[in-house]
Amino acid sequence: MSVPFSQMWTVASYVVTQRLRGRRRYPLVLQLEPLFRCNLACAGCGKIQYPAQILRKHLAVEQCLAAVEECGAPMVAIPGGEPLMYPEIGRLVRELVARKRYVYLCTNAILLKEKLQEDVFVPSKFLSFSVHMDGVREDHDEAVCRDGVFDQAVEGIREAVRRGFRVTTNSTLFDGADPLRMRRFFDEMMALGVEGMMVSPGYSYSKAPDQEHFLRRQRAHELFSQMLSSPKRQWRFNQSPLFLQFLMGKQDFECTPWGIPTYNMFGWQRPCYLLQEGYAKTFAELMETTKWDHYGRRSGNDKCRDCMVHCGYEPSAVNHTFTSWRGLRDAAVATLTGRL
Amino acid sequence: MPKEAALEGFTPQIGTEVTLEQLVERAFDYRGNVTVIRRDGSSVEGYLFNRNRDVADPFVEMFDKDGHGPLTILYGDIRTIRFTGKDTAAGNSYAAWLRAKEAAKKASVPPAADA
Numbered sequence: 001m002s003v004p005f006s007q008m009w010t011v012a013s014y015v016v017t018q019r020l021r022g023r024r025r026y027p028l029v030l031q032l033e034p035l036f037r038c039n040l041a042c043a044g045c046g047k048i049q050y051p052a053q054i055l056r057k058h059l060a061v062e063q064c065l066a067a068v069e070e071c072g073a074p075m076v077a078i079p080g081g082e083p084l085m086y087p088e089i090g091r092l093v094r095e096l097v098a099r100k101r102y103v104y105l106c107t108n109a110i111l112l113k114e115k116l117q118e119d120v121f122v123p124s125k126f127l128s129f130s131v132h133m134d135g136v137r138e139d140h141d142e143a144v145c146r147d148g149v150f151d152q153a154v155e156g157i158r159e160a161v162r163r164g165f166r167v168t169t170n171s172t173l174f175d176g177a178d179p180l181r182m183r184r185f186f187d188e189m190m191a192l193g194v195e196g197m198m199v200s201p202g203y204s205y206s207k208a209p210d211q212e213h214f215l216r217r218q219r220a221h222e223l224f225s226q227m228l229s230s231p232k233r234q235w236r237f238n239q240s241p242l243f244l245q246f247l248m249g250k251q252d253f254e255c256t257p258w259g260i261p262t263y264n265m266f267g268w269q270r271p272c273y274l275l276q277e278g279y280a281k282t283f284a285e286l287m288e289t290t291k292w293d294h295y296g297r298r299s300g301n302d303k304c305r306d307c308m309v310h311c312g313y314e315p316s317a318v319n320h321t322f323t324s325w326r327g328l329r330d331a332a333v334a335t336l337t338g339r340l
Numbered sequence: 341m342p343k344e345a346a347l348e349g350f351t352p353q354i355g356t357e358v359t360l361e362q363l364v365e366r367a368f369d370y371r372g373n374v375t376v377i378r379r380d381g382s383s384v385e386g387y388l389f390n391r392n393r394d395v396a397d398p399f400v401e402m403f404d405k406d407g408h409g410p411l412t413i414l415y416g417d418i419r420t421i422r423f424t425g426k427d428t429a430a431g432n433s434y435a436a437w438l439r440a441k442e443a444a445k446k447a448s449v450p451p452a453a454d455a
Binding site: 046049050051053054056057265266267278279289 | 368371372373386387389390391392394401403404405406407410425426428429
């Protein structure tokens with residue numbers, strides 16, 4: 001597994017501290033969406049369908065930093081929209097790195113090479129570019145509904161690796177994904193020199209243009225089992241091994257919707273990154289007034305029934321790792337042997 | 341009450357076709373601009389992004405059509421809501437992409453030689 005030791009230590013000590021303080025619910029990663037504007041319109045994305053005046057708006061850096069402080073999570077993911085289109089992305093990242101937050105800048109990488117050549121970013125152990133790559137060239141270009149994007153992203157990855165940046169990939173998988181092609185894709189990404197890869201099944205956004213190809217739970221287990229069984233030694237995943245085992249059907253977790261809260265121009269999104277059931281004005285209000293028992297598989301909520309997305313289940317896996325001997329043992333075995 | 345795909349252009353009458361609470365829920369779920377008509381006759385056109393019924397004075401929140409806001413309007417002040425803007429989630433970008441891909445594939449296949 002490829003998460004650097006310093007980051008793992010930060011997360012582990014944060015989780016243990018929260019538990020010692022008796023906090024039942026706490027965030028691990030803040031999803032900070034400074035804008036909804038994007039230079040792609042992917043088939044499975046339900047994040048960017050807004051009227052023009054909303055797409056033109058973005059958060060101020062000060063609003064972003066206030067949210068980061070208010071939330072207190074040790075890691076900050078910056079998705080969007082496309083964060084490289086955010087006019088103050090360089091300043092925002094510098095401020096977050098100065099606060100020692102581990103930043104995952106989630107980008108389609110169309111603009112990455114250009115931004116790197118403009119020296120917008122400085123390499124740091126606190127900064128990773130998490131490049132959206134949904135498979136080999138043909139599959140990725142189809143997922144993002146534009147030819148040539150895979151090659152642009154590869155160019156961006158190469159440039160970032162060459163300049164000494166941490167680079168990971170994030171792949172969202174839909175029904176129809178081919179396990180053998182995905183294994184080839186993993187080989188290809190590792191050959192580019194990325195630090196690690198992240199995978200997750202897609203979520204059935206009610207606003208996404210493509211409503212037909214989302215993975216149901218059993219199909220997801222089959223796909224991830226075929227894809228991840230007998231993982232090659234050179235593959236590294238920048239996520240909890242227990243979450244990968246969960247995707248394969250080897251672990252069973254309940255959703256932790258508060259584990260990766262989302263902040264954007266509308267406020268703190270209830271209850272999670274995927275569902276938009278309202279907004280709270282403060283993080284405290286989100287945590288205290290959201291009806292958490294209405295969400296997750298056990299709640300019987302239809303919208304949660306087939307969801308296995310990382311934003312709900314990776315925090316469950318991380319909590320399990322650092323708060324139970326069995327979890328720690330399973331994660332250690334997977335990490336040391338490379339077997340899932 | 342029309343289905344979501346048909347909400348664009350919907351100008352309901354509260355009380356006869358729909359309740360205020362139902363209408364606010366549909367407006368909240370709608371990914372286009374709406375026009376909120378207040379009881380005093382004034383109106384605001386914009387994107388309704390939030391509502392909260394679990395408070396003493398239930399309210400909606402909006403960014404107006406120029407992006408100013410958030411503006412807060414109490415449920416009690418709303419006469420009706422009209423779905424005046426384009427539904428941005430009802431687009432056919434994915435269908436268009438699939439059609440273009442299919443056409444490109446067909447164009448790249450050489451025609452079969454005549455027997």
